[in-house]
């Protein structure tokens with residue numbers, strides 16, 4: 428009888444000529460699963476968008492939608508004769524939503540069925556379907572316009588914004604009429620001004636965004652009351668957690684942004700400065716470097732530090748300890764980054 432090269436058992440059939448059925452499924456699964464699934468769901472009625480079309484809500488809810496999308500993207504191995512999605516469990520993790528998907532299938536020449544488990548990242552966008560949109564009385568009463576520095580929104584910024592939006596409860600999501608990716612950023616149309624303000628203030632407190640409100644008259648009710656549309660223009664700062672910034676003329680790192688405060692630490696020290704978002708906008712500047720180089724620490728002496736530039740230039744620098752702010756532990760032979768900002772050297776070791 429043939430022997431499995433992995434577990435050494437004798438079996439009737441080796442699935443791919445090398446592995447017994449259980450080793451095969453353990454090592455290779457039943458097929459290639461997508462890394463992530465993106466789905467758009469209507470927060471009001473549960474309809475979902477599939478290949479550009481809106482479909483009515485399935486009886487099994489979101490789990491059914493996930494099963495269907497998964498099946499459409501799953502690529503079974505050639506040794507797999509048939510398979511089906513047996514179970515979908517949705518899981519909320521600190522870093523986002525996931526689906527645990529149990530797939531059951533048969534292997535060529537092997538009796539019975541085997542199962543494989545897949546964990547797939549879920550990216551769920553909420554958007555009103557056309558039917559709910561029509562019912563939602565037409566004109567949005569609030570627009571949240573999210574923009575980056577320089578008027579554009581980068582890929583990382585879009586991701587951060589997406590995370591903030593998905594961290595808000597369904598009360599906010601239910602108010603969203605549409606999320607439009609425009610050239611300059613993201614426009615979110617909402618039915619409820621209170622929900623729009625909640626979203627904007629969350630972007631302020633967790634990404635240090637600056638928020639401006641404006642109102643536009645869009646009509647008048649029968650009783651004479653005027654109807655205004657609220658526009659919240661939300662601008663993200665040039666910095667985010669981990670950025671180097673210029674703070675009172677010196678280089679500093681943004682350590683944390685939370686609850687409406689930006690925690691900044693001047694390089695070379697331990698002390699954190701706690702700035703309100705508005706003060707951070709005023710006090711933090713995008714740093715300009717007079718010089719920037721990858722170096723290796725060549726020698727460390729009591730008042731001096733010697734650096735050898737790497738990457739082409741091979742400059743040799745002898746710097747006084749008093750003219751360089753050291754971040755980290757510069758040991759001989761260690762690679763580091765040398766930055767000159769505002770007439771001062773910074774060594775990031």
Ligand SMILES: [Zn+2]
Pocket residue numbers: 431432433434435436446447448449450451
């Ligand atoms: Zn085996």
Ligand SMILES: [Zn+2]
Pocket residue numbers: 469470471472473474555556557558559560
């Ligand atoms: Zn709907």
